[in-house]
Each structure stands twice: as structure tokens, then as C-alpha cells.
Amino acid sequence: MNTLTNKVVQLGAEDLRRLCLECGADGVGFVEVDRLSLADEHDAFLRVYPRTRSLISIISRVNPEAVQSPVREIANEENHRTTKEISHIVVAIVRRLNTLGVRGLATPVGFPMNMDRWPGKIWEISHKPIAIEAGLGQMGINRNVINPRFGNHVLLDTILIDAEIDNYDQPIDFNPCFNCNLCVAACPVGAIEPDGTFDFEACMTHNYHDFLGGFVQFVDAIADATNAADYRSRNTDAETASWWQSLSYGANYKAGYCWAVCPAGDELFGIYNMDTKNYVKTVVRPLRDRQEPIYAIKDSRAEKIARRRKNKTVRIVESPIRAPIPLIDASGGE
Ligand code: B12
Ligand code: SF4
DSSP, X not given: OBTTTTBOOEEOHHHHHHHHHHTTOSEEEEEETTOGGGHHHHHHHHHHOTTOOEEEEEEEEOOHHHHTOSSHHHHHHHHHHHHHHHHHHHHHHHHHHHHTTOOEEEOOSSSSOXXXXXXXXXXXXXXXXXXXXXXXXXXXXXXXXXBTTTBTOEEEEEEEESSEESSOOOOOXXXXXXXXXXXXXXXTTOOBOTTSOBOHHHHHHHHTTTSTHHHHHHHHXXXXXXXHHHHHHHSOHHHHHHHHHHHHHOOOOSOOXXXXXXXXXXXXXXXXXXXXXXXXXXXXXXXXXXOEEEEEETTOHHHHHHHHSTTEEEEEEOOSOOSOOOOOOTTSOO
């Protein structure tokens, strides 16, 4: 809405696309706020920004080689760096749009989220279905959006604006996921199944050990301990230092291997296809066989899978999701 003329601004899709790319986006697409396939999200859009008329979906590529490194601090740093980068890009886009009389806001890439709702739907806007509707990719077996060029090696963000756009995008008519199942093979807790079923609890328990519910358990462990020796008998010094690192430098993922190994998308497929055996040897094996602790719930499928894996030390923990998970509903409530 132009605040001087009080009229809804109409933006040209191609000019807007150019503006977003100039601000640093690696890909961009547009969706009208009342797209039927996003009906479940509609209330959330208006709750976040009541004057929303259009959604701008933005992707920023991560460097796959960094994300694939068995030196996981490199992967985590790349994740954090790209998160900051895309956050700056979307703010720059909103500022440029303001000069054209368009108002709007950029939503968080990931954290911070609404912890009052933990362990429910703590995020407000689901970037994945918007990116799919904006023609930026399709969902892979690993439940990540795979862009035809950059593969799943992208982070996503969404801008809500009060203007209309003269041409909205549509989903692409093919899925870059080609069922290689490397994501299934790489996950140390078997969270990804070949039919695309995703074990949320297994991923949350291991990959997110140092944040959210894992952090709540850390506090419990301190509170329950009778003394330092008692605490240390249940948590190694390395684990305590790992929590400190996540608090100080941004939460560190323990795995994310399903995202790392995916070879789909034009930029990586050639490397994979040229020598698939070598890709498995140099990208998948180093992560699959990485020496590391694996956090799993007792007698879970995740525990059984982790025990079969080479070089893994299984650490039994409680479920980080203590209350039954409330259904994800459109109101964003419990
Ligand atoms: C919640 C969440 C998670 C959850 C659930 C993942 C999921 N599949 O939904 C967990 C904690 C497991 C997670 C892990 C990761 N995530 Co995440 N995550 C999100 C978040 C905040 C919302 C995702 C969402 O909309 N889910 C709902 C629907 C759309 O997803 P779905 O796959 O169709 O449905 C699944 C969930 O609903 C899940 N589920 C079932 N019951 C429950 C209950 C609860 C309470 C929850 C939370 C989920 C859940 O199982 C469903 C079946 O597959 C977004 C950021 C955002 N605001 O959008 C990032 C996001 C999806 N994550 C991302 C990434 C990169 C990751 C990790 C790779 C992080 C890492 N480095 O390890 C892993 C990959 C795990 C995986 N294979 O999905 C990227 C994906 C980029 C891309 N190319 O698609 C996003 C978009 C962040 C971003 N801004 O770029 N994530
Ligand atoms: S690793 Fe293979 S099966 Fe998994 S999402 Fe990527 S292309 Fe699809």
C-alpha cells in the first residue's frame, strides 16, 4: 500500500525479481497470499503481517563442500553464515521496496521461534511449502526443498508485502529428487525412510541434542545431580563443553547428513554422476563412518540403527519432546 496515495501498489514481477537478485538472493519466486494450496498457512500470514497481499520466497545457496565436511564445525559455520547472509538480504529487499512505496516484513530464517509453544509448532511461517509454490524446487525424500540448480543446498526465507505482483509463479513440474536414497543411508538414526517418512523424534533427539528439548534435559541433569561427580557420571566434559559452544556461537547440529549428502540439482549431479562410487566414498562414507556419540531413546528404532553403524557410541537419553506433540494446526496454536 502506497502510504501517500493510499492505493495498492502493483509490482512488475520481472523488475521485482531483478531487485531481489541485486540484493543478493540466489533465487526468488512470488506467490499470492490466498493461494489455495497454502490455505493452511493463510491465517499465519495475516497474523504475522495483517496487510499481506503477496509472498516473496528467497533462497540463498550454502557451499555443499562445507556442509559435507566431516569436520562438522565447518558445516555448522556455513549454516550460521548463510543464515546471517539471507537475513541481511531479505532486510535489504524490504528497504528497497519501501522506497517504491511498498511496505512489508521479512520473517526469521529459523530461530528465534515462539518457545511458548514448545514442543508444538514453534515457527510461524513454513518456508518450504511457500518455496515450492514459488517454483523454487520440490520436496525430496529427505524432506528438504530441492532446487533444480543448487539442489537442497539452499536456505529459505519469506518476505510478506502489501503489494500485488503482476505475475505469480507456479510449482515446477518435475522433482529433482531422483531416489538415490543416499540421505536414507547417511542418517545415523534412520530418520529418513525411502518412502519419505520422516522420524521427527529421532532427528530431534540426536541432531538437536544441544538445543531445544536437549537443552532442557541438560538443565535437569544439573538440577538432579547431587554433586559435580554425580553430574559428570552422566554427562561427559565434552558434552558440557558442546552445550557451552552452542550457547556461545549458535546452536550446533550434530548431523544434518541427509541434507549434506544429497547430490540432486545441476551443480552437484555432474560430480555424483561422473563417478557414483567415488561420491559415496568421499562424501557419504566419511559422514556415515564418522566417530561420534549418537543420542537415541532406549529401545527406539533409532537406537537399533545407530548400534549397527560403525564408529558410533550410542548415548541413551530421554525423548526431548516430553508432552505429546500437539497437531500442527493453521492457527499456530497448540
Ligand atoms: C521444524 C523444522 C525442522 C524440524 C522438522 C523438519 C521437518 N521436516 O519439518 C527438524 C528439527 C527435525 C528440522 C531439521 C532440519 N532442518 Co529444519 N526447519 C524446520 C522449520 C522451522 C519448519 C519446517 C516445517 O515447515 N515443517 C512442516 C512441514 C512443512 O514439513 P514437512 O516436511 O512437510 O512435514 C514434516 C514435519 O511436520 C514433521 N513433524 C511431524 N510431526 C511433527 C511435530 C512437530 C512438533 C514438528 C516440529 C515437526 C513434526 O514430520 C513431517 C513429515 O515429514 C523450517 C524453517 C521454517 N520456518 O520454515 C526449517 C527448515 C525446514 N529446516 C531446514 C534445514 C536445513 C534443516 C536441517 C538440514 C538442519 C541441519 N543442519 O541438520 C535438518 C534436516 C532434517 C530433515 N530432513 O527435515 C531448512 C530446509 C532448507 C531446504 N532446502 O529445504 C529450513 C527451511 C530452514 C531454512 N530457513 O532454510 N527442521
Ligand atoms: S539424497 Fe537422493 S533420495 Fe535423498 S533427497 Fe537427495 S536425491 Fe532424493
